[in-house]
Amino acid sequence: MKRTGAQIIWECLVRQGVTDVFGYPGGAILPAYDAMLDYPIRHVLVRHEQGATHMADGYARASGRVGVAIATSGPGATNMVTGIATAMMDSSPIVCITGQVGSKLVGSDAFQESDVTGVTLPITKHNYLVTRADDVAPAFREAFEIAASGRPGPVHIDITKDAQQSSCEFDWDAAAPKKPEFRPDWSASPEDYRRALELINGAERPILLAGHGIMISNAMDIIRAFAEKANIPVSPTLLGIGSFPASHPLNLGMMGMHGEAWVNQAIQEADLLLAFGMRFDDRVTGTLKTYALAAKKIHIDIDAAEINKNVRVDVGIVGDLRDTLEHLMPGVKQGDRSKWIAHVNELKGDVAVRDIQNLPDDGHLYAAHVINDLWRATKGDAIIVTDVGQHQMWEAQYYHHDKPRSLITSGGLGTMGFALPAAVGAKLACPDKEVWVVVGDGGFQMTMCELATIVQEQIDINVAIINNGYLGMVRQWQEFFYERRYAATPLINPDFQKLAEAFGLPAQTVTRRADVVPAVEAARNNRKTVVIDFKVEQEDTVYPMVPAGAALDAMIRRPSPSPIVETGADVL
Amino acid sequence: MITTFAVYVEDKPGVLTRVSSLFRRRAFNIESLTVGHTDKPGVSRMTIVVDTDELGARRIEAHTYKLVNVLRVENITAGPGVFRDLAMIKVAASAESRTHIMQLVDVFRARVVDVAPDSLIIEITGTEDKIDGLLEVLRPYGVLEMARTGRVAMARGARSTTAQVEAASGPADEDHNVFHSV
Numbered sequence: 137m138k139r140t141g142a143q144i145i146w147e148c149l150v151r152q153g154v155t156d157v158f159g160y161p162g163g164a165i166l167p168a169y170d171a172m173l174d175y176p177i178r179h180v181l182v183r184h185e186q187g188a189t190h191m192a193d194g195y196a197r198a199s200g201r202v203g204v205a206i207a208t209s210g211p212g213a214t215n216m217v218t219g220i221a222t223a224m225m226d227s228s229p230i231v232c233i234t235g236q237v238g239s240k241l242v243g244s245d246a247f248q249e250s251d252v253t254g255v256t257l258p259i260t261k262h263n264y265l266v267t268r269a270d271d272v273a274p275a276f277r278e279a280f281e282i283a284a285s286g287r288p289g290p291v292h293i294d295i296t297k298d299a300q301q302s303s304c305e306f307d308w309d310a311a312a313p314k315k316p317e318f319r320p321d322w323s324a325s326p327e328d329y330r331r332a333l334e335l336i337n338g339a340e341r342p343i344l345l346a347g348h349g350i351m352i353s354n355a356m357d358i359i360r361a362f363a364e365k366a367n368i369p370v371s372p373t374l375l376g377i378g379s380f381p382a383s384h385p386l387n388l389g390m391m392g393m394h395g396e397a398w399v400n401q402a403i404q405e406a407d408l409l410l411a412f413g414m415r416f417d418d419r420v421t422g423t424l425k426t427y428a429l430a431a432k433k434i435h436i437d438i439d440a441a442e443i444n445k446n447v448r449v450d451v452g453i454v455g456d457l458r459d460t461l462e463h464l465m466p467g468v469k470q471g472d473r474s475k476w477i478a479h480v481n482e483l484k485g486d487v488a489v490r491d492i493q494n495l496p497d498d499g500h501l502y503a504a505h506v507i508n509d510l511w512r513a514t515k516g517d518a519i520i521v522t523d524v525g526q527h528q529m530w531e532a533q534y535y536h537h538d539k540p541r542s543l544i545t546s547g548g549l550g551t552m553g554f555a556l557p558a559a560v561g562a563k564l565a566c567p568d569k570e571v572w573v574v575v576g577d578g579g580f581q582m583t584m585c586e587l588a589t590i591v592q593e594q595i596d597i598n599v600a601i602i603n604n605g606y607l608g609m610v611r612q613w614q615e616f617f618y619e620r621r622y623a624a625t626p627l628i629n630p631d632f633q634k635l636a637e638a639f640g641l642p643a644q645t646v647t648r649r650a651d652v653v654p655a656v657e658a659a660r661n662n663r664k665t666v667v668i669d670f671k672v673e674q675e676d677t678v679y680p681m682v683p684a685g686a687a688l689d690a691m692i693r694r695p696s697p698s699p700i701v702e703t704g705a706d707v708l
Numbered sequence: 709m710i711t712t713f714a715v716y717v718e719d720k721p722g723v724l725t726r727v728s729s730l731f732r733r734r735a736f737n738i739e740s741l742t743v744g745h746t747d748k749p750g751v752s753r754m755t756i757v758v759d760t761d762e763l764g765a766r767r768i769e770a771h772t773y774k775l776v777n778v779l780r781v782e783n784i785t786a787g788p789g790v791f792r793d794l795a796m797i798k799v800a801a802s803a804e805s806r807t808h809i810m811q812l813v814d815v816f817r818a819r820v821v822d823v824a825p826d827s828l829i830i831e832i833t834g835t836e837d838k839i840d841g842l843l844e845v846l847r848p849y850g851v852l853e854m855a856r857t858g859r860v861a862m863a864r865g866a867r868s869t870t871a872q873v874e875a876a877s878g879p880a881d882e883d884h885n886v887f888h889s890v
Contacts, residue, residue: 253722254725257725257726257729258729258730258733261774261776262775262776278776282776317776317778317779318779318780318872318873319773320769320773322770439770439774440770440773441767441770441771441774443766443770444763444766444767445767448763
């Protein structure tokens with residue numbers, strides 16, 4: 137059947153199972169927008185194209201399905217760059233569609249022309265410049281395949297205006313992706329499995345480092361069975377939170393720069409690290425010179441380029457985590473690591489059992505309290521979408537995630553402004569789930585225009601602004617490493633309550649601990665998005681902290697005499 | 709360690725950029741890169757020379773295979789192979805010095821491809837060392853200009869990667885190469 141290139145875009149998206157796209161129209165993508173009206177796809181009109189990419193990203197992370205964003209040429213396309221880079225760093229499958237000036241004009245510096253495929257080349261898994269209607273369908277089919285397969289990631293399709301306007305024969309079947317090119321078989325050999333099992337069964341002090349790959353591979357149940365069978369304690373990375381239940385007795389808590397002190401200590405003492413679907417980011421290892429020197433390392437990742445990238449490993453297995461573990465499981469012996477687990481529990485001391493809920497209210501409002509109370513009020517069952525900074529680390533420490541895909545956060549790129557739009561995407565992917573944005577006052581102002589999207593699209597999420605009047609994490613670094621010279625970190629903020637009300641959203645300001653739970657409950661019971669401005673302690677600090685470039689166990693602990701009772705923080 | 713890769717890629721616009729951008733992005737410094745057609749339509753062959761260690765070479769291979777347009781990557785450093793560079797060297801040559809220079813050219817089994825009243829152009833094919841050697845002895849006469857291709861390399865023996873590339877990617881099908889991947 138004859139179709140225009142613009143129609144083929146939507147024919148392909150519908151056939152790929154896409155139900156929602158996030159976008160912003162403009163001249164070079166107008167033919168596609170015109171054709172859109174005839175197809176059963178919901179379009180969410182964002183207020184900035186960066187928001188569209190984060191929404192597609194949040195959609196993908198919450199559901200595992202490919203998220204789709206669409207924008208026009210030039211500035212529309214370049215506005216997507218931050219969102220594409222965010223998805224790349226966190227292995228999130230999205231397809232970004234941009235219009236391009238007519239193919240005859242490409243290279244002429246035409247109005248709203250930019251070499252956007254040149255721009256996105258190093259931050260996508262692959263990208264396309266499509267200049268003919270015939271090429272649209274093959275590009276789309278291949279793009280979805282690439283985005284979702286292997287280590288997922290963003291794919292960008294740039295389509296010239298004339299390719300959208302001209303017609304051709306549309307044949308879905310003929311546009312099937314060609315069979316994959318040769319790729320070397322780097323999957324594990326029997327010898328690799330034998331060595332891995334020997335290390336696992338022989339280890340006395342093992343730790344399982346649980347990464348994002350567990351969720352991408354849908355390997356939660358087998359990881360749990362593995363850890364329970366071998367009695368191996370588990371520590372998630374930031375993006376691995378949710379891959380292993382927080383309430384499980386073998387879950388030690390998050391590792392890394394703001395990880396639990398006992399976890400980092402235990403990693404340094406371990407004799408075996410099982411790195412499953414994680415990539416030894418510098419925020420996880422501290423300085424590599426002293427990282428887990430006593431430990432043998434087994435690294436399982438689907439991306440061969442990750443093996444031996446940062447940390448030299450003893451056994452590197454390239455492959456899908458679930459498949460690999462299914463191979464390993466029969467050879468894993470029941471382990472008694474009670475001595476090791478008892479030792480790690482000793483490292484915890486009494487701090488882990490202190491319950492911040494029960495600490496006395498000293499009249500101050502602390503972010504840790506707000507987040508912990510949010511966890512209780514939502515029964516740990518919400519999808520929490522965080523921004524980047526102090527509140528992100530407090531969320532990781534005080535909201536206990538038992539379920540996969542329930543924490544959505546920009547880990548690798550650390551993109552401020554991610555949370556609000558990503559939460560919109562998460563809500564559309566999982567309409568039955570309760571979704572909360574946890575965001576700092578700085579990051580919120582980077583993408584708060586999307587409140588208008590929320591109103592227009594009648595989206596029911598809730599927003600908790602952790603407002604300390606500073607770019608808090610940067611201020612913390614200035615406090616520790618720059619002699620408290622607060623260069624450009626204090627913020628004069630608008631009245632967020634009035635601001636939200638101006639958008640037409642109910643809002644509340646909370647300054648006292650006692651008001652946290654009632655405000656959260658009121659928001660949960662409201663069918664609209666509610667914005668709560670939590671005015672928290674201004675110069676609060678995330679502890680513990682591994683200074684950048686320091687050894688993992690060289691943590692800055694909470695100063696003594698301990699203000700734990702003051703802040704309610706239950707970390708060392 | 710100087711490492712040589714033979715990389716077979718789809719002959720499409722922008723593929724060279726993708727490969728070279730990858731090396732830049734991952735902070736590997738390319739010593740030399742040559743690209744040209746193979747005997748198979750639609751398939752280009754690059755010879756890429758990089759200074760890296762064994763683990764680095766392995767990661768380069770893994771990263772390069774992640775590029776969609778890459779058909780085959782071979783590290784041909786270790787096995788027996790033939791490595792060649794081609795250089796054209798323009799050297800100042802007076803009536804007196806010309807004979808001396810041409811004797812040197814003979815010793816190096818190079819060729820004179822242009823003679824002008826004041827200069828010669830010498831063409832030499834060989835390993836980088838051999839070309840550097842000729843260059844060294846020509847310098848006293850005055851090297852005016854030089855152009856080098858960079859290394860091309862091929863593993864010895866009957867085994868042909870190009871044949872495997874064709875087998876893997878199937879017959880060249882115009883319909884499947886329709887979109888430009890940048």
